[in-house]
Amino acid sequence: MKKLMMTATALALGAGMAAADTIRMGTEGAYPPYNFINDSGEVDGFERELGDELCKRAELTCEWVTNDWDSIIPNLVSGNYDTIIAGMTINDERDEVIDFTQNYTMPDPSAYLALSKDVDVDSGVVTAQTGTIQAAFVADSGATLVEFATPEETVAAVRNGEADAVLADKSYLVPIAEEDDSLVLLDREENINMGIGMGIRESDTELREKFDAAITSMKEDGSLNELIKKWDVGATFD
Template sequence: MKKTALTLAAFAVMASGAMAQDVVRIGTEGAYPPWNFINDNNEVVGFEIDLGNEICARAELTCEWVLNDWDTIIPNLVAGNYDVIMAGMSITEARSQVISFTTNYLPSDPSAYMGLAGTDASVIDNGVIAVQSNTVQAGVVADGTADGLEFPTPDETISAVRNGEADAVLADKAFLTPYVEDSNGELEFIGDDFYPGAGTGAGIRQSDDELRETFTNIIEEMKADGSINAMIEEWFGDGIAKF
């Protein structure tokens, strides 16, 4: 698998929105495996890193990866601190009012509730549900009858369930599955899966039509030649939809 070292330049938040003709700065969270995360060698890796690097290679562009907290990832794109977001972001109508999206590079994947073993499914409607703020899952909880407990990072939502602050967490099922599998029975899924959003895509400023078209064309090319499915298989295994 490809790995991109996190240099000091990659951490830097650029003040200008200008982009060199052959350089694309891609903002990612680095905290949401297997989409994007930091490995033991302090490298940013994951499905989206491999995909972004391949898109840039096919477009003959140079990728520069920029880490940014999830809560400000859209405002900093709009401000010009990077050119693209690839951070497990679901394509939604609300977000499309602020930024534009490429075609999706992951089909709509299921969200799921996870709690301590034996937790009754009634908590989905009547309990306290931990979510990462500014996610589609946070919107689902806000529109429901349960009490939402929002956190800036996904790891904090897991901790909230384990320490009793929340009855369950709602997140992408592919993110939660390793926690369930590695918990030795401590954690389990609750209730039914469901499908929010229209899949995962790259966020791009609404004014950057050429860049959005370039990314979209290559994503569609990679769907057609099977290379995106190969990356999905590598990072997510069999438990997620493919093209």
């Protein structure tokens, strides 16, 4: 699919956003390998590299801003930035408030990280980050849910005995388990992820379409699969 041919000065953005030269890309900066803050204090990771390429293909000038996860959707709606690109799974509940582009990752299974493989995640205490699909899943299960604002806090809760296990994206937990011999990934996985997409205000239809076209072009030329492999964020697209 050919690249979009438009200049930043000629953008006709959606009714919900005034015409502007710069699109603000909102992310959390605390969920590697998707997004994190590097040693230079800059946003880094799979979504930083992906977002920069999407902006290039859409001929948009983009800047990156960070926001805490628990208020990331309200701050998009209120106009503090123009997109969410933060490892956000597409689901019906969120789609009632914001729009999503097509998915830029394949569904990634959720996994449990614990201090022992003997943990009972069906009736024990399981932690998850507030406002995630994993927190909703645990809340509907027989386990006791303990929520924390950041992913780091959920892992810390397992280490210090506040929770029996943490449920999160497997691609987030695998590097942690590899670096810490005291933590183990359980064999059990939960397939609750529908794929990750960019969040856009419902009024910004044209902006969503521009990013959709850029994502499509990356899928078609194989460059999206290359990024997925580089950052090890799940299965590639066929």
